[in-house]
Amino acid sequence: MGKLSRFIFTSLVLFILWLFLTSTFRSQEVLIGLIFSLVIALFTYNSFTEKGLRNLSPRKVFCAFLYLPYFFWQMIKANFDVAYRVLHPKMPIRPGIVHVKTKMKTDLGKLVVANSITLTPGTLTLDVIDDNMLIHWINVKTDDVEKASEEIPGVFEKCLKEFLE
Amino acid sequence: MSWIIAIAIIVLGVVLTLIRAMLGPTAADRMVAVDSMTTITTALLVLLALYFKRYIYLDIALVYAVLAFVATLAVARYMEGGL
């Protein structure tokens, strides 16, 4: 991917972060922020992004907006699940470590899937080795690789495959 | 008056994690407790900024969150034997 596109994407992200941090539109602040985001982007664009401006294509942004509400809903469900298990006097847990296979190819895809798994009901990513994920499950329903892969990352991957790959 | 109830609930949470950090049988238990305690403390610092009505206190919460993240990663690397 073109170096210019990656550089522009990095400085854009840094500049938006600066605007949020200072939360003002005074001309001096905006100017300083612009200069610094350009300078920092010059040094870091190589490790910051791989795809550059292609991350902002309309289809990807649309898919991300579809994914976020679903993710937050899962997160709230996860919290009520933990609340039930904590407050129940007998603690209904059946913990175990299961092994699932992920279909994501890129590093960013694996990162987002692993983080989403951590924040959703009852599961926690322990380790990622190539395309194998080791997941601690608080209420194990199956220890078969295929079935567990359907159960845990399957739903997320359908959403994420669109906008990350 | 309503702020004191919220702050009291959160401080109770900090005390619980602190007890676990003192009891914890292994080093990993202690580190898990400390990691959760830092996140809870970040929320507490944001609430204190609201109580004292100082915008600048939010910066402290942000820096505290960053440093706690780095500290947790460093200790995890150390436990793994990679440091």
Added chain:
Amino acid sequence: MLTAIGWFLIYFGAFFLFLGALGIMRFPDVYNRLQAGTKCTTLGALSTSIGVGFLHPAWLPKTFIIALFILLTNPISSHALGRASYRSGVKLWEKSVVDKCKEFKECVEEENE
């Protein structure tokens, strides 16, 4: 209206922060504690900081940055802790059902050293 939403979010977050701490106190082993700790404290801190932003709309951008930062970094630190504790040889709870991690030599290799 904004004030009501803000206070609701703050109490929601405070309740879940407390539940996370209680989970850390009650659960039997490291991995279960990590589950309770990560999920509850992430949502709690997120909701508390956004709630403070609703009470003071001028502060909303900065509290939003704090919430975003917590949302991005908390799963990573819990993942690092869980992996480190497995590799340093912390045992699972005795009533655990299954442990597939033994099949991978990357996981157990460092345990034997």
